[in-house]
Amino acid sequence: METRVRGLLLTAALLTVPLLPGCATVHRWREHRAEVRAAREEARAEASPTGQSVAGDSVPPGAIQPRIERRRARAPRIRSSNLEIGAHFGVMSIEDFGSHPAYGLDLAYHLTEDLFVRAEIGRSTGGLTSFETLGGNIRLLTEGERKFTYYDLGLGYNFLPGEAFFGRSRAMTSSFYVIGGAGATQFAGDKKFTVTVGGGYQVLPTDRLAVHVGFEDHMFQSALLGASKLTHNMEAGFGVTVFF
């Protein structure tokens, strides 16, 4: 388990590090080093001619030594706001195990106005199957095994962009989106390869805040109740994300 957790964390770290669009440590360190080098060279250049002039006496006495502080022109930087971080809450219907609350975290990076990539992790809990309810004390799974934990990486597409109006003077940009991805689900003491497809609608009340309503189907092959079958685990909910 610990290794799995470590694996998840490592994946998250690996994914986040290259995706820091405005992060000083990632983006500016080269520039910073170049600046430091330039400043050092400038200081050296300033120091050496004065030393020579004193020694060589090449400058006639009384001549004015111009002391102009050179301004280094710095190309302006425009900050990017393509990273979206947030949480979602909803209901998940786990096939054969009933519907229960679900929650999770989302991290998205917008590549173009249409395309985005998203990493997601979420959790729900499975209830009793009808077999267990009718069968009295029979329990197929322990409480721990009923925890339904999933993560996936997906590619999303925004379509039908528009504006939603709130009252007379407020317009918010909005769009529908579809998303497809692959990941893993830990449920019933096993981890399964999972394909996730979904869609939703999002409204941005401000440039930095987005509210989503969506559904997702987490599909994986399961042989838990006899024959192997593709299980559909539908999740519907809403989410709030912040752009950075």
Added chain:
Amino acid sequence: MRHTPAALLLLLAALMAPAVCSAHIFTRHARRDVQVFVKTPYLELHTGPGRGYPVFDVVPQGESVLVLFRRTQWLKVRTRRGVEGWASEDDMLKTALADGAPLPLTIGNRAGFTSHRFEAGAFAGVFGGANLISAYTSYSFNSQLAVEAALGQFLGRYSNGITADIGLTHVPMPQWRLSPFLMLGIGILHVEPKATLVQPAVRTEQTAYVGGGLRYYIGRSFFLRAEYKTHVVITTQNRNQVEDEWKLGFAVFF
């Protein structure tokens, strides 16, 4: 599974780290919005960051706007009258700074594909017969040589597990749109066999890999990447094991 809430919290912390970092940049740059002058007859302002959003205002030639921030290929600007709207990257490239220099926008292009610092991507594929999902990131020393790290999870009928690799990638012809590359490195393979197996012992082994692949430039900062790796798993048994990995993915360069 008891650790999972803690893990989720840690993951949240990991996810928030770049946000905090970016937020710090936000505050530091808050008073340094870039001013640009319109050089074309007019600059169109859209209501949202997309081609579908209508134009609601125009800025005439010679006037200036402040560039607030950028989202994908759109820039949020504020006019001198205080109107805020979105201008496309293509239009903003035709504007100029106060000294006449063009607005420095980094836009992914073929030159960037040939030579860049960072790249990252995600794959789906097969590892030793099991389904594989993986992600990688790389840092290029020059246009031909990069160090890269990859992390994958495979989920199979008989076992699940994790692969973590670090190694060097060599791109002999980086200027080609469809360009081949070679890989060499080491890694770790963690295998959790399913209980139905005879020896259900969880094991972690060292690996060494060699591989190759193709990358294909799609446009802007994106490319497709297909690769094959053959891993030699250095086991404690008499014979080393060999596992093949095939994967196809989508990647971005910075």
